[in-house]
Amino acid sequence: MAKTNKTLRRRNEYQIYDVPIDSFFELAFSIDCVVFGYGKKDLQVLLTQRGAEPYKGLWALPGDLVYPDEDLDTSAGRVLKALTSLPDLNFEQVHTFGAVDRHPLGRVVTVAYYAIVNMKGFNPKAAFWADKAKWHSVKNLPKLAFDHRDIIDYSYKKLKESTMTKPLWNGVIEEKFTLTQLQSFFETVLDKKFDKGNFRKKIDLFQYVKETEEFEKDVPYRPSRLFKFDKKLYQKNEESS
Amino acid sequence: MAKTNKTLRRRNEYQIYDVPIDSFFELAFSIDCVVFGYGKKDLQVLLTQRGAEPYKGLWALPGDLVYPDEDLDTSAGRVLKALTSLPDLNFEQVHTFGAVDRHPLGRVVTVAYYAIVNMKGFNPKAAFWADKAKWHSVKNLPKLAFDHRDIIDYSYKKLKESTMTKPLWNGVIEEKFTLTQLQSFFETVLDKKFDKGNFRKKIDLFQYVKETEEFEKDVPYRPSRLFKFDKKLYQKNEESS
DNA sequence: TCAAAAGTGTTATAGGTACACCCATGT
DNA sequence: ACATGGGTGTACCTATAACACTTTTGA
Incomplete structure (x- = not known):
């Protein structure tokens, strides 16, 4: 697919993981996904463990930089699909977090999205993010990188509000x-x-x-x-x- | 103050108004402010008429690029203060609009904020934006640049929702x-x-x-x-x- | 017959809606 | 006295909450 090539090439200009810190971007925007997991007694959140600095070893929300030729919603959809392998996920924008110092290596404004999925028969290892993604109870979260704790709190609040008015359960519980x-x-x-x-x-x-x-x-x-x-x-x- | 100098210098690297189109930024983020005016029978919105392409002559929301060393909320506060000359304005983030083609000259993701003010004794001419800022009835909006119509619709909806639960009238009607x-x-x-x-x-x-x-x-x-x-x-x- | 969950009904209370009426003031 | 808006009360309806009870199934 032509678009993929273009996307991947462009993406390298913003690639954050494999470059030395001092050549890091100065300005970028990203999306972060709060994936809630339904199935156990407590609601869960999908987190990945960071393998690199900053915040190496801490847990973080899955997310990615937004490609230059990609809408925000498309970007969130792409990450969610890579994460969950689920084709038709409902997700919603929550809030945008843009404090200057929220990322220690540069200015990164992040747009938060949330979604809720059924954990049953859900295998995160099948996905690209693989081995380091784990469910955590929303009531007992580990120490989180960046401002991700704020992002989760904000998203959880919005999830609760939307639950009363929207059929979020559709696609999560049995048909x-x-x-x-x-x-x-x-x-x-x-x-x-x-x-x-x-x-x-x-x-x-x-x-x-x-x-x-x-x-x-x-x-x-x-x-x-x-x-x-x-x-x-x-x-x-x-x-x- | 030192910070101002740094801000202004840095800002020139992202300055959008005085550079030829072909040297335009490739990636930027901005804030747009939906200022609602209370005082007349109908609720009003403050719009500025564009003096340059793209969308020259059309009406648009006041906004600005976000400085690299400025929080999102700070940026919105700065624009609102320049616009209204009011010191302690309440404002709230609404939504972030990031469609790839929303700005014809490059990729600009914009974070929308809304505020509501009393139009009485309010003189937009006193402010920096000056001569081209005008109130428009929210019920009879002119043709708008970019996706600003969507932004207003979204903000108006949020304003209505918040009115039921928050004392937005504080600071707008008499003390x-x-x-x-x-x-x-x-x-x-x-x-x-x-x-x-x-x-x-x-x-x-x-x-x-x-x-x-x-x-x-x-x-x-x-x-x-x-x-x-x-x-x-x-x-x-x-x-x- | 018993356990377990389905499914329904009753009552009390709180909040919203429509509407009527009296009150205090300046002209 | 009257016009104008301030201020209050009532009666009705609907949504919510607490709780009790009956029903249907497999073991």
Whole structure:
């Protein structure tokens, strides 16, 4: 692909990892991705361990410099795809961090994005970032490089806000899901317990959560009805608001 | 001051206005400010008319490149101060716009900020940007340069959201104000009428709107009690949330 | 029959909406 | 007295929260 060649060639002009420190860039911008992992009791965040200075050995958010011929969103999508191998990930811009001294080797302004994925069957080793990427509980984060702790705090707050209003669970939990599974998603993300009856009443107002005629199978209790996300209805209602 | 000299010298390396197009920067980042003006029936936005290509003659948001030794927020504060001559303006980062082709002369990623000011007694001519800055109704915007229409739409939406939860009116309406004045602020910003009684009940929940023992004077109707913003109480409640 | 989770119903409270009415002031 | 906006009260409706209860399945 022609574009790839151009991209890679250009990228070397901004390559930060293999050059001596004193020839480091003076001005650059990057994206950083806060990938939340759903699956365990606590919500997780995907971090990579830094193999080089600065902050060697500390944990950091996956990210990259933005290529000169690449939109910001495209850049975030590229990094997320390399990280997760998931094709159709929803992600959202959070905030831009631009303190002069946030990167010790030069001026790097970074645009933060967040996404949430299902950790089940998710193998970070399959991805380019590979061996050094690990999940960490959002409640027990290690020492982080740069201002990445701020970025995570900011992103987590935005994730919580969006959870109440957007179907972030779509693409994370099973395509056909029980209301209890949906409730678990909310409880994990918001770190808060909900009353079953009240939760169902609230979900009932979300017209885009549509019941199917299917039920769970082979469970040692009463099988639950399965629901699914009505994408068309959701998009239609979004447009008119 | 030493810092100023350094800033100005450095800035010339990124100066965009006085250099031939073919020596234009390849990569830069800027801030753009959406200054909302409160005072007339409709909410206004401060725009400047472009005197040079690209988009010569079109209206654009005031903004500037970010100096290499300047934080993003500092940069926005500097531009806003130059624009408004107001010392203690509240402003907030909105979103970062980074499409590759958003600037026809090179790659410029811009970070958008918004602020809201009182237009009364506000004279943009006193400021550096001077003669070409004008207020425009947010409901009737002219043709805009770059992606500035998107930036305004995005900022306006964020302004509306924040109006419900933050005391944006502080510093915009009089320091001691009537509840009707406060209601007018909400009505103008949100472009929506409120019921007097219900509005007052809602305000009653905002503990940081504190009644004083003062009243309006010389009005041809029953004088209204004056209220003021309780900054200490607001900050205390912010910290604990 | 029992455990486990599905699924529904009841009640109390809080907040929002619509609207009516009285009050204090200058002219 | 009257016009004008200040200020308050009521009645209704809806959303939320706490909690109790019935139902259906596999073991």
